[in-house]
Amino acid sequence: MTYRTERRLVGAGVTAVSSALFLLVPFAASRGVRLAAALAFGAATFLALYVFREAAFAALDRSIYRRRFRKTETRIVLSFAERVGASFTILDLVDAIREYLEKPADMSALLIRSNTWELIYQSPTATATDPRVLEALEKNFRDWSEGFSFISEDFSITSSNEGARGFFVYAKGFHLFVLTRLCPLIELEAFRTLYGELSIYFDRVITISDLFKVAELSREWQLVAATQRSFLPKNLPQPRKLELAVAYRPLINVSGDYYDAIAVDENRTLLVVGDVSGKGLAAALIMGIIVNTIRVAPDKADLAALVRAVDAAIRDMGFDDKYTVMFLGLVDTAARSFRYVNAAMADPILVAQTALGPKIRRLEPTMGLIGLVPIEGEIRIEEMPLRTDEIIFLASDGVTEVADTRGRRLGETEEFDRAILQAAKQPASEFVGSITSLIYGFIGDAELKDDVTILAAKAGRLWD
Numbered sequence: 210m211t212y213r214t215e216r217r218l219v220g221a222g223v224t225a226v227s228s229a230l231f232l233l234v235p236f237a238a239s240r241g242v243r244l245a246a247a248l249a250f251g252a253a254t255f256l257a258l259y260v261f262r263e264a265a266f267a268a269l270d271r272s273i274y275r276r277r278f279r280k281t282e283t284r285i286v287l288s289f290a291e292r293v294g295a296s297f298t299i300l301d302l303v304d305a306i307r308e309y310l311e312k313p314a315d316m317s318a319l320l321i322r323s324n325t326w327e328l329i330y331q332s333p334t335a336t337a338t339d340p341r342v343l344e345a346l347e348k349n350f351r352d353w354s355e356g357f358s359f360i361s362e363d364f365s366i367t368s369s370n371e372g373a374r375g376f377f378v379y380a381k382g383f384h385l386f387v388l389t390r391l392c393p394l395i396e397l398e399a400f401r402t403l404y405g406e407l408s409i410y411f412d413r414v415i416t417i418s419d420l421f422k423v424a425e426l427s428r429e430w431q432l433v434a435a436t437q438r439s440f441l442p443k444n445l446p447q448p449r450k451l452e453l454a455v456a457y458r459p460l461i462n463v464s465g466d467y468y469d470a471i472a473v474d475e476n477r478t479l480l481v482v483g484d485v486s487g488k489g490l491a492a493a494l495i496m497g498i499i500v501n502t503i504r505v506a507p508d509k510a511d512l513a514a515l516v517r518a519v520d521a522a523i524r525d526m527g528f529d530d531k532y533t534v535m536f537l538g539l540v541d542t543a544a545r546s547f548r549y550v551n552a553a554m555a556d557p558i559l560v561a562q563t564a565l566g567p568k569i570r571r572l573e574p575t576m577g578l579i580g581l582v583p584i585e586g587e588i589r590i591e592e593m594p595l596r597t598d599e600i601i602f603l604a605s606d607g608v609t610e611v612a613d614t615r616g617r618r619l620g621e622t623e624e625f626d627r628a629i630l631q632a633a634k635q636p637a638s639e640f641v642g643s644i645t646s647l648i649y650g651f652i653g654d655a656e657l658k659d660d661v662t663i664l665a666a667k668a669g670r671l672w673d
Contacts, residue, residue, distance in 0.1 A: 219342040246395035267483050275307075283395040285314050302410065316389040319343065323382050325329035326351060336388055339346050346377075346386055353379050357404045359392060370395065381411035388461045408614075440500040446472040446566050450542040453478075456645045458661045465492035466605045466662040467500050473509045476543035482554070482603040482664050483535035495531050498522050503537075512550045513588040516579060523580030532580035536572075536603055538666075540595065545671045547595040549589060551575045556609045556620060559593070560600040560633040567630050600633050600640060601666040607659030611648055614655045616668040618647065 218328050289309035296302050302320065310316040315335040320330040326347055331337045345364035357364055359373035367373055373390035378400075385407065445453040465485035471477055481503060485492040503569060506515055508640050515537055518665045523531060534556050538549040551557055557572040577587040610619025619625050626645070632643035648661065 220303060229381075233559070237531075243346040259435050262443075262500075273572070280394065280396070282391045283396040283399045285309065285391075285402055286318075286395055286399040290399070293406045295408055297413060299329060299414065306330065310389075312385060312594075314389060314391060316387050316391075319346070319384075319386040321384040321386070322347075323351065323379065323384050329465050334388075336550075340630065344545070345386075349377070349617075350377060350384060350386075352559040353384075355379055355381075355408075357400050360386065360388065365644070370397065370400075370429065376400060378407050380404060380408040381415065383411055389563060399591065408426050428610065438567070440497045442469055446478065448472055448478045448540075448542065449475060450671055451478055451540055452637040452667045452669065454641040454663065454665050455642045456663040458657075465496055466607070466660040467496045467665045468603075468662055469500055469503065470664065470666075471504065471509055473539070476541055477510060478540045478542075478666070479503075480538040480540065480603060480666055482557075482662060483552075484554075484605045484660070485533045486531055491528060491531060495523055495526060495528070495533065498526065499533060499535070510539055512539060512548060512590055515587055516550055516552065516576070517584055520579045520584050524583070532578045534631065535579055536601070538546075538601060540601070540666060540668075541670065542595075542671055545595050546591040546592060547601065548574075548590055550590055552579045553577055555601075555606060556604050558604075558629065560602060562596050562599050567631060567633050568624055597667050597668055597671050598639070599668050602644075603664045604644075604661040607657070607662060608644070608648060608663060609658065609659045610659065611652055611661075612655060613651055614653055619651050637665045638665065641665050 215491065247622070252604075267377040281562055284335070288460065289305060292309055296305055299320075306320070307319045310318055311332055317332040318330070319332070319337055320325060320634060321328055328343070331343075336342055340478075342364060351496065353415070355438055357376060357378045359370050360375040360377060363374075364372050370392045373392040374390065375386060376392055376395075377386045379385075410524075441457065445455060447453075455468060455470075457466070457468065459466065465488055467481070467483050467485070469479075469481040469482070471479040474528040481500075483496075483499065485495045485499070499519050499522065502518050503509070503515055506518055508514060509534040516535075519535065523533065534553040534555075536549065536551050537552040538547060547559070549557075551574045553574050553576070555574070559570045559572060561568050561570050572591070575591055576584075580647045609618065609625070611619045613619075628643065628647045632640045635643065644663055645661075
């Protein structure tokens, strides 16, 4: 008889006794007792019997529990279950097996990862290390569902612990087999308790493992982000008669935006701003390839050759859906000229100085996306004069497409143009600061949804 069965029988017996006593109420009423008094007597009797029943059942239940669960064999399993409840790693579980099963009771255990049938731990006993035993267990138990049951003499499944050679628990993708002749002496409730603790334990182990993976992935992303930042210039060059400034804020640690400023010689400076499609590791990798391809190019003044080199580098990576938009501009302060290629960048601006004051000139695209298909034909290079105090304003779409709480895009507002013209009177560093402040003031309580990259170049006194 199991603990649960005996407990139910005791409960039924106490209830029967209480019910029999309650029958005294109608007997008392039939002996001439007034109805009101009989009802009062019945209510008091019911309350007293209820209290009696609960107290009697609790006392008998404690007695049954002590008698059954203080048995040495049952306490071994319960102590092991209690230790499992305080375990957090596979190593903790193995230590619990050794300390609570192997040493005090000479039990043998095998811990197996169910989907691969990978042996995680086996006791150093002849039975546990016998290959034939492991083969029989896999054959008979691998497809078992969640729960616990018992192992027969031939290492197959049996539903009763009577005469069983051992027991097993299958929980959360792990099999724990315990081989012991003590099975018939162990209370069934102890196996249920052990199964519950193992289920919670393996959930805990899986959660902790996932957290470690996330932490490891976070460290990897931090490494990728640090590597990506190493591709970006630590300091901008300081060419003659040209002031440079930059603002760069990736939305996440790893960005698809990139920028660079390279001194070709004392008079010529190459400006680079671009954005790789998508986010994440692939975009960061391509961004690094692009920046490095431009830096190692033998002739950084040959804009068409730079575009072709970047195109080939991206396609050599083997991604079918990765490409870049990019702006390459070559500033020549000696020739007072500005040559550029605009590969689908929508927002480059030249703040020109005219007789009527500063004027915004948008530098229209000269070609399409880079990296999707091989570039055929000539690459169009635009050239224009560059005057004193003119500003070249290069920004990723995270600047002009930033939206406020009403859904308005900054680049489509008159406020944007006015702010650019007003800020153009300032040095390059203050110009960039003003545009950055404009972005955060414009979005208000909204959130940025893209990387923000700004590179500005302001011409000095070119006639000197």
